[in-house]
Amino acid sequence: MWAYLVRRILATIPVLLVVAVVVFLLVNLAPGDPAALLVGDDARTEDIERVRQRLGLDQPLPVRFVHWVGDLAQGNLGNSVLNSRPVLDLILQRLEPTASLAILSIIIAIVIAIPLGILAAWNAGKAIDRGVMVFAVLSFSFPVFLVGYLLMYVFSLYWRILPVQGYTPLAQGLGPWLANLILPSVALGLVFSALLARMTRSTMIEVLNEDYIRTARAKGLATRPILFRHALKNAAVPIVTTIGVAFAALIGGVVVTESVFAIPGVGRLTIEAVLQRDYPVVQGVVLFAAFACVMVNLVIDLSYTFFDPRIRY
Amino acid sequence: MGRMTRSGRALLASAFMMACAATAQAQTPGNRILKVGVQSDLKVLDPIVTTSRVTGMFASSVYETLFAYDEDGVPQPQMVGDTKISDDKLTYEFKLRPDQRWHSGGPVTAADAVASLKRWMSFDPVGRMLNDFTKSLEAVDQDTFRLVLKEPYGLVLQSLAKPSPGSPFIMPERLAKTPISQPITEVDGSGPYIFKQDEWRPGNRVVFVKSPAYVPRKEPPSGLAGAHVVNFDRMEWLYIPDNNTGLSALQVGEIDYLDEVPFDFLPIIKSNKDTRLVSLYNGTLGFIRPNFTQPPFDKPLARQALYYLVDQPEFMNAAVGDADFYMKFCGSYFICGSENGTEAGSENFRGKDIAKAKKMLADSGYKGEPVVVLLATDRPLYAAWTQVMIQNLRDAGVNVDVKPSEWGALMSRWARKDPPEKGGWNLNIGAQPPGGTDPIKNPFFNPACDKAVLGWPCDEKLLKMIDAWSRETDDERRKAMIADINRQAYQSVPYVILGQYQQPVAVRANLTGVLKTGGTTAFWNMVKK
Numbered sequence: 146m147w148a149y150l151v152r153r154i155l156a157t158i159p160v161l162l163v164v165a166v167v168v169f170l171l172v173n174l175a176p177g178d179p180a181a182l183l184v185g186d187d188a189r190t191e192d193i194e195r196v197r198q199r200l201g202l203d204q205p206l207p208v209r210f211v212h213w214v215g216d217l218a219q220g221n222l223g224n225s226v227l228n229s230r231p232v233l234d235l236i237l238q239r240l241e242p243t244a245s246l247a248i249l250s251i252i253i254a255i256v257i258a259i260p261l262g263i264l265a266a267w268n269a270g271k272a273i274d275r276g277v278m279v280f281a282v283l284s285f286s287f288p289v290f291l292v293g294y295l296l297m298y299v300f301s302l303y304w305r306i307l308p309v310q311g312y313t314p315l316a317q318g319l320g321p322w323l324a325n326l327i328l329p330s331v332a333l334g335l336v337f338s339a340l341l342a343r344m345t346r347s348t349m350i351e352v353l354n355e356d357y358i359r360t361a362r363a364k365g366l367a368t369r370p371i372l373f374r375h376a377l378k379n380a381a382v383p384i385v386t387t388i389g390v391a392f393a394a395l396i397g398g399v400v401v402t403e404s405v406f407a408i409p410g411v412g413r414l415t416i417e418a419v420l421q422r423d424y425p426v427v428q429g430v431v432l433f434a435a436f437a438c439v440m441v442n443l444v445i446d447l448s449y450t451f452f453d454p455r456i457r458y
Numbered sequence: 459m460g461r462m463t464r465s466g467r468a469l470l471a472s473a474f475m476m477a478c479a480a481t482a483q484a485q486t487p488g489n490r491i492l493k494v495g496v497q498s499d500l501k502v503l504d505p506i507v508t509t510s511r512v513t514g515m516f517a518s519s520v521y522e523t524l525f526a527y528d529e530d531g532v533p534q535p536q537m538v539g540d541t542k543i544s545d546d547k548l549t550y551e552f553k554l555r556p557d558q559r560w561h562s563g564g565p566v567t568a569a570d571a572v573a574s575l576k577r578w579m580s581f582d583p584v585g586r587m588l589n590d591f592t593k594s595l596e597a598v599d600q601d602t603f604r605l606v607l608k609e610p611y612g613l614v615l616q617s618l619a620k621p622s623p624g625s626p627f628i629m630p631e632r633l634a635k636t637p638i639s640q641p642i643t644e645v646d647g648s649g650p651y652i653f654k655q656d657e658w659r660p661g662n663r664v665v666f667v668k669s670p671a672y673v674p675r676k677e678p679p680s681g682l683a684g685a686h687v688v689n690f691d692r693m694e695w696l697y698i699p700d701n702n703t704g705l706s707a708l709q710v711g712e713i714d715y716l717d718e719v720p721f722d723f724l725p726i727i728k729s730n731k732d733t734r735l736v737s738l739y740n741g742t743l744g745f746i747r748p749n750f751t752q753p754p755f756d757k758p759l760a761r762q763a764l765y766y767l768v769d770q771p772e773f774m775n776a777a778v779g780d781a782d783f784y785m786k787f788c789g790s791y792f793i794c795g796s797e798n799g800t801e802a803g804s805e806n807f808r809g810k811d812i813a814k815a816k817k818m819l820a821d822s823g824y825k826g827e828p829v830v831v832l833l834a835t836d837r838p839l840y841a842a843w844t845q846v847m848i849q850n851l852r853d854a855g856v857n858v859d860v861k862p863s864e865w866g867a868l869m870s871r872w873a874r875k876d877p878p879e880k881g882g883w884n885l886n887i888g889a890q891p892p893g894g895t896d897p898i899k900n901p902f903f904n905p906a907c908d909k910a911v912l913g914w915p916c917d918e919k920l921l922k923m924i925d926a927w928s929r930e931t932d933d934e935r936r937k938a939m940i941a942d943i944n945r946q947a948y949q950s951v952p953y954v955i956l957g958q959y960q961q962p963v964a965v966r967a968n969l970t971g972v973l974k975t976g977g978t979t980a981f982w983n984m985v986k987k
Contacts, residue, residue, distance in 0.1 A: 175867075176863065176866075176867040176870055176871070177866040177867050177869070177870045178869065178870040178873060181869040181870055181872070181873045182865075182866055182869050183502075183508065184507075184508070184509070185508060185509035185510065185623075186509075186869065186872070186888055186911075186912065187509055187890075187891070187901035187902060187911045187912075188509075188873070188911060188912065189583075189909060189910065189911050189912075190873065190875070190908070190912070190914075191909075193873050195639065199639050199640075225501075227501040227502060228501045228502060228503070228643070228660065229641060229643055230643075230660070235660065238659065238660065238661075239661065294702065297703070297706060298706075301706060301710060302706055302709060302710060305710055308712060309703060309706045309707045309710055309712055310696070310698055310700075310703045310706070310707050310712065311662075311696060311712070312662065404699050404700050404703075405700050405702075405703055406703065407662075407696065407697065407698045407699065407700065407703055407707075409659060409660075409661040409662035409697070413661055413699070414661055417499065417661065419866075420836075420864065420865070420866055421501075421866065422866050
């Protein structure tokens, strides 16, 4: 187990290196010049050149890459070209809102999707099953921003019971934290609940057709133990994988939701950095997202041993 | 433990919603907190090295300038108490008014003012101009400093009062001695608000508190001049990038002030009894910028032809829509209604005449080569104007090659002098800053060829006229000269005026005392009832 863990953690290094090379090339070869953006549209050519020199953008690409990787090896993601603040600080500052949003969205998705998926599987082919699938299709088809605006209109503008925008850190109280996060989490949670409900339904249908379930039924076991003790646990591996993938996607930042609800998360940091050509921030955020993705996958893999004791590392 | 009944669950849900509602209510600001919605995040804290509007607003709150423009466009002393000007107009002696202190403690001194001015004069176009005329600038004693000129310069006080962006904000000497190549990241001002750097959350909120040590001037507030009386204990800027969300936040009272309202929202704000629109300035100009270094617009005749493709209301209606917020016609390069708002020279360039434009382009030697027009897809105002211009160019037989991109990529291309087919450009749409009311303050007007801003307008005659105007110290004679400058500008066409418009801000109806500053927002004098 421990050897496996160490092997997996070491395996992240080449993955992150490949990501580093790709993101560096993508960011630096894309059209745009942070110096021109920084100085503004009423700049003179010499002003732009001076800023380019200050930022080291006048150096050849390979030289810049070597500098960046050298800093990276020392755990330094560099500084933002716009405000000179360390990229790591910027990411860490944005992590709490994004993690809060991700966790709450996933909880909402699980609370909605798992019971619905089980219900649909148990009633496969019946009206309830079709109803759940209609819900799943609709939830997945509605754009998140549209759901966000609708929720905002109803709960914030019409009923005025929840704030329109912003984020309050958890340290300032559970109530304000939740008040700011409910609407964006529901908007996001609905999308992921659609995915999760479908996954739960299909895997549960598969498991419910297994011989041991038939045996359990023949023994006269009640529905609840059959569903939750036998079927769900055995169907859990793909469901947990879906939850993990969804969480990894959310932790990398959800640009639209964060923008609509003015949540200062990683997604907004990314999009602003891209628009401003803040190269070190873009590179740092993408590396962070890749690292988070690898780690979440590792946790998922390890969790399989809990759900399926036959799996051993 | 017994199971919760359905009604119990409903009750719990209701209680939770009410708790959240109570929380939301508790967050509602009192009348001692001003909440401002901004649509650009504060990123750069050094107001000297950037033209960012949000940095300008930030600096105007925490720093002060030596002079400031009043509502009539006249420079008035702000940090300065007394000014002595020698008869030959070569020596200016400024004495700082008393009781000015840095937020970190300690008095504001003449050495601080001198160091700040020197840093500004090494970077800002207006500052550099003043620097060219400066023989010496030094502190005389603790609160007096002296500026000695090589020759008379008519814009000394105007330069020191330059509104944001690029205002000569005064900082402590230790900060002002930072090389201009290195942005200042520490903030220590002497203005009416103190920046709470520990509460600053980039991408989220900027927090200020009222400066207890600040002593306002005695004169009534006017423009950016006069008493800067703050009526709030705390001011919070919330970064709300989404326009719809910003509007909703204003409608429900989560914010009191929304900066830079999109024109689409004007009817909604006007029709809501809880919100209203406020104009901070007379107007600003939209323009089309020809590239002077590339044919066909390297020739004056081709640039003049562009004027015959412009019907100002057509452009303004496409982007602004509401006729209350644009003029039917403005022929001044220095803002109609301003102290320099002459329209001399515009008489022959009013109204669209496609056939005439076509003939002028042909006479200038244009033979149908591709004309690269930059289109900023993420700037609705510029995008709307560009679309109209593209159609008008095509109507005049111009072979238009549209290059759409987001602003970041556009800026990169705009900065290139290469031929259009090799990554350069011919025409680009933009807008000048609201404070550009004279040839020096308007950066896009400067026709200094390679030393001019992007587009590189080049006109030796106009440059000499501006130079003579800037040396003139008699106000009346300068007024006559500005008319000649405007006239000459219509001959060389540094840019084509598309129209004059106002970008209003929106406030809650209970917020009063918003000052007309000529550009940036003054967060003093406001009162929340």
